């Protein structure tokens with residue numbers, strides 16, 4: 029008689045080498061050790077998720093029913109989540125920084141240039157008027 033084994037995430041994490049490879053798919057634990065060399069998608073991708081939650085990676089590929097049957101045969105037990113474990117199949121956190129970068133110095137330099145230009149114009153106008161008035165004499 030086989031009873032359902034319960035493994036925590038840290039139990040699974042201990043099996044992350046090619047010779048001893050567990051992975052989690054939909055909160056169930058699978059022993060992929062025997063299957064690594066046979067995987068049509070290559071051993072590398074399985075090693076990448078060894079000892080971790082592979083749900084997203086597995087589903088992203090759109091594996092066939094045959095792949096799911098193989099998965100069933102590799103079942104070890106259920107994943108028992110405890111506090112502090114990574115969230116199940118979590119979305120990567122969205123970056124919030126970097127979108128509101130504003131160049132505040134650009135505005136400052138603009139004002140500076142405007143004042144200088146205004147000063148230069150005023151000086152030019154002053155000189156022009158001075159010239160006009162000396163010519164009239």
Ligand code: HEM
Nearest residue numbers: 060068069073074077082085086089091092094095098099
């Ligand atoms: C123990 C878990 C897994 C099993 C039993 C499994 C099984 C299979 C099987 C039978 C195929 C052939 C196509 C199909 O029937 O869908 C396949 C293809 C593939 N698998 Fe997996 N797979 C597993 C995990 C993964 C993971 C975690 C990834 C990560 C990305 C992955 C990536 C791929 C890719 C990319 C292919 C396509 C290969 C190709 O068409 O050239 N597999 N897998």
